[in-house]
Amino acid sequence: MLIRTFLAATALSAPAAAHAQSMPAMDMAQHAGHAPPPAASNPAEEAHGTTAASPPNSPPHADTMPGMDHDAMPGMDHAAMDHAAMGHAAMDHRGAGHQGMDMHGMKGALGDYSMMRDASGTAWQPDTSPMWAIMGRSGDWSTMVHGFVTLIHDDQGGPRGDTKTFSTSMLMGMGQRPLAGGTLTLKAMGSLDPLMGKAGYPLLLATGETADGRTELVDRQHPHDAFMELSATYSRPLAKDLSGFVYLGLPGEPALGPATYMHRFSGMTNPEAPISHHWLDSTHVTFGVATAGIVYRGLKLEGSLFTGREPDQYRWNIERPRMDSWSLRATVNPTANLSAQVSHGYLHSPEGLHPEENVRRTSASVTWNLPLGANRNWQSTFAWGRNDPSGGEHGHVTDAFLLDSAVQLGRWTVFGRAERVDKDELFGDAHDGDPLAGRVFTVGKLSLGGYHSIPLGKVAFDLGGLVSRYDLPRDIQPRYGADPTSFMLFTRLRITG
Template identity: 75%
Template sequence: MSIKILLAATALCAPAAAFAQAMPGMDRGRHQRHAEPSAQAKPAPTPPAHQGSQSAPPTDPQPGLNHGAVHSTLRDPARDDAMPGMDSGAMDHGSMPGMNHAGMDMKGMKGALGGYSMMRDASGTAWQPDSSPMWAIMGKTGDWSTMIHGFVTLIQDHQGGPRGDSKTFSTSMLMGMAQRPVGRGTLTLRAMGSLDPLMGKSGYPLLLATGETADGRTELVDRQHPHDAFMELAATYSHPLGQDLSAFLYLGLPGEPALGPATYMHRFSGMANPEAPISHHWLDSTHVTFGVATAGLVYKGLKLEGSIFTGREPDERRWDIERPRMDSWSVRATVNPTTNLSLQVSHGFLNSPEGLHPEEDVRRTSASVTWNLPLGEDRNWQSTLAWGRNDPSGGEHGHKTDAFLLDSAVQFGRWTLFGRAENVDKDELFGDIHEGDPLAGKVFNVSKLSLGGYHSVPLGKVALDLGGLVSKYDLPRDIQSRYGSDPTSFMLFTRLRITG
């Protein structure tokens, strides 16, 4: 990673560190109790959270709901009144540090993959730190626990330089989940959709972004593709095998295989930023995959899993459900050694991922660490550091390319600040070699730094976010004649989201 990207990473972390040290009114004593619950506060038979605690024995699983497809988020400051009728005794508070228990009735919720806190679940079968916060509306109907989450964002986008563009567009997501006990195990159903296709097949302007196609013939370059209308339709069943040990099966059409970190849209450190990372297709682009089957084992804070799935990326027809091919595979190991830390390493084989280059296969390797730190009531800091490598074969893109990402977000009350630093090897910025551009097919190492923030206005069970961000770039001299020597991009956004 270049010296400039390291400086950018330092720039991201320094402000958050300052807030962690100097926030007025921060309740350090409360944070300490969350991070390391005392022996007196926990029931005697319950193991510590970082060892995969269960709030009920495997033979009597609690009905509940995994918020895996939920964007990892925080409770709204205006929704902190205790809910009458809440069964605090059914919860292991020590296993869910950082969560605002006072304002949320857990309805007997548990992790979808085993006997741990549901706060650990992120996108697909990915994990995040147990202390990660969340937003959602939860309920209970008979044996079913339910959850709903969603947002809609209106964005004014301006990408600078000669290859930049401007556009006003909207992104959105609505997710619903339901969970209940089945025998000795737990069944979780999940559905998530988006109206992103309404922005048009060419998506929105985003300098240095590459991946997928607008019309089946032209690669999207300096633009981010829209998400499909159907982002996840999945079912998970987990079954206890013994104390702290469980097995699970996840099926999705679409779904997300065991490859890469928790998707940027589903982790607190990444979801505050409304733009997609330019490293998306090195880290987590498989989060919408038409055909996924994942099986795995969970033992305390360790998860081992493997997937078979469809390697081809979604096509330009964003409203349909595509035919599953199940021609690719991946494996992933994840460990949560403490309540505030989650690490993963994964590797996968993607068969013919790009429709415009059907002869090319890709081996993708990823490693990441996500760190979350509760700072007190309505205050949280989370950062994710990730690396991904694409190793293609069988076509004209025969060189390995790497991507590094660091994103971070800190919330203090109604204000949230966020940042993202990236360093990526790009080989698709100027088309294919046969198209005749002298820069075509060459690998260029580019860097991007984005900083922004938003202010939240509570409106009952929803919140209105008003925010913006600015992005700067570090580009090699060979491409500055195309992009400009010092382009600047910005976004202004208004987001309405469910908070519960």
């Protein structure tokens, strides 16, 4: 029911989006194919660092970092970056197989394509996706900075709900330069999320990781680690339209799953983490990643060796890499507006509370992006993930489905997310004695919200909120309530460039 409602709401927004696209005042020259990238107005300024040409207001890209996890660089949190905010005129949005650089000389980190395609880790997004960032140059280096800080009041309804006011944040810096016939890209991303406390924030139906090393986090979302990514990528042409790359991160993100929710525009606009996070993109902070792959035009094939164990409760440190797990991923961008991936991985002992348990994870996703004009964009993502555990108490194969969508129309942005997830950790393990422990329950969640943006120079101030409703099996309604309702109110300050 919730999924059908959300699909209907998304479909109803199409006429408004089409109307906005056809408005005479819309400057379509800002999109690829309508105008060449503008030259730097002042080379001296460019050499010392300037911002990319951008409209006065731009949309955000978004675990709890709304608008963050969209990277303008490989692995960059796309949720935090709005490519539209940087101005499509300043970026090359040509289709797959064409070289693209912004006016500061930055290009795709993995090969000969537009940098707009790069998302979190080595994941791709549609070439036309929006990005928010300040760009510049220093000698041979092209640079980029993006980030946000969000203040949230959270009220989760029902008997298992709770309230909390907290802050989430992210700051990412990237540098890129030519090296030995190829391209070197360095990236660092951090967060002050650990300040919210080890128990994170209330979020009904969320599961995964631990706050104290003894009990599972249930109905709460864990905070991000202070160090989210420290990575280096090197790519080099191998033949016409063919390149190879190597990505190393401590921490980093392996080739598994879609672009992280907080790094794609359709997901980053929402300040809460998806309850499907641990089926789709929970590996976006992994302490030890080595990825190698090839890019041929709009096709990318890659494989990773990485640490299967998820971050522990100590959020300020860098953990020891184990490199005991692997993954494979194929991604295709058939047009500038579309990106799809399928991936499979083996995670060795991902949960510290169940060290004997291993998981095989499979996912597939499609992200569609439609630029509608200056400060106008529509993006949607559909994703499926499956966890197949072995060797422990959790022997059930579980699936998760997610659909998220966001539409920016000037200073207003509306967003929604619908999920349907099989959960087997809501009431603890079978040996805990609870009659519901260890059972699999299929739950649904629908969130709808929006925000208004106020441009303030190179940053924007967002003011917004969201409401969430749930579809719960009859057996768990006495615990959660028959019809719980949750809401969040938030203010966010984000870099736009």
